[in-house]
Amino acid sequence: FGVEELLSEQNISEELKNVFATLPQLFGTVDALERAKLLTSNQGALKAIARLEELYGILKYYGVEKYVSFDLGMISKYMYYTGIIFRGYTFGTGDAIVKGGRYDHMMGHFGKDAPSIGFVVVVDQLLTALSRQKIDVPSEQVNRLILYKKEQRKEAITLAKHLRIENNYVELICQKESLDLEDYLTFARRSRINEILYFEDKDRILSVNTETKVAKPAGLMALLS
Structure with a gap:
């Protein structure tokens, strides 16, 4: 233009x-x-x-x-490229999920003269594409979300510390008054979280399976004592 x-x-x-x-x-x-x-x-x-x-x-x-196109009008704002630049696209996102190119002189600034080529994966675009294409990436790790109210923050952080020491993958979210448990279940499934640990009150933590929505006592209160 x-x-x-x-x-x-x-x-x-x-x-x-x-x-x-x-x-x-x-x-x-x-x-x-x-x-x-x-x-x-x-x-x-x-x-x-x-x-x-x-x-x-x-x-x-x-x-x-058949997956390759050429664009001789493509430019980059990064001036260290010395040769080919490329981008990778897929369905479900309007921007590239991979961006990279050749930069033969850049490594010299870090103490080693070597021809180089590399790329970055744009994680936000990749996750958007996976979601819109309904591609499920199997994972053996169990991801947990600790959902708590503001007055339970200390207990939630204490619980997260204990679980992380045992190599659990844990995310914490302070519950908004405008959102209920169903809203967080939707978020958890989209984020590939398997279980929500929900502080129902100060003396009771529920374990909620994000797929089945089955809730049961988590039996974790001892970790907070």
């Missing part, structure tokens, strides 16, 4: 203006690389395109070429 107006203000050749104006349209299958080669005689640019073609050939060996 606004590329033509920006280019009209620059003191560059018409050939370069045409190249920059066309770059955002060079998106799609490997044919985008063929179109790009017709726009330039610059050897550095042609070498970069040839490298993309080589990588595409390797991806074909893996049989994943």
